Amino acid sequence: MGGPGSGNKNLSGKRGERSPESNARRVAAFRTAVALSKEIKYYGAEVHPDDPKGRTYAAVAAEKLWKMACGSSANSPGSVKAIAEILDRTEGRPVQTMDMNLSTASREEQAAAIVAALEALKEDSEAVN
Numbered sequence: 001m002g003g004p005g006s007g008n009k010n011l012s013g014k015r016g017e018r019s020p021e022s023n024a025r026r027v028a029a030f031r032t033a034v035a036l037s038k039e040i041k042y043y044g045a046e047v048h049p050d051d052p053k054g055r056t057y058a059a060v061a062a063e064k065l066w067k068m069a070c071g072s073s074a075n076s077p078g079s080v081k082a083i084a085e086i087l088d089r090t091e092g093r094p095v096q097t098m099d100m101n102l103s104t105a106s107r108e109e110q111a112a113a114i115v116a117a118l119e120a121l122k123e124d125s126e127a128v129n
Contacts, residue, residue, distance in 0.1 A: 044058035051060055069082035
């Protein structure tokens with residue numbers, strides 16, 4: 001697998017570091033994703049051969065998305081997912097809030113707080129029994 005004494009000199013075996021093979025896989029995956037995005041944009045800019053108006057694939061897809069959002073007839077409701085996609089593309093995605101509990105206490109202080117909380121839970125459970 002790797003690490004000191006494994007015989008593989010390409011792997012450092014240090015904790016917290018990625019192996020060269022792991023980094024190469026990540027770079028290859030990123031390049032593939034970028035290449036796929038470029039191809040999708042390139043293909044979307046081409047003229048759709050079956051469109052009587054001579055529009056691009058992207059224009060035809062946008063029209064289909066709007067029709068899905070609005071519903072195909074007065075009796076059928078629109079697609080909430082299509083509406084959300086249109087709003088995300090035109091208005092941007094809503095800001096997501098995150099709660100983060102950042103402590104400035106040392107590890108020892110954090111450990112002491114955990115032990116105190118566990119002892120309080122133990123006392124509560126003993127009091128109930």
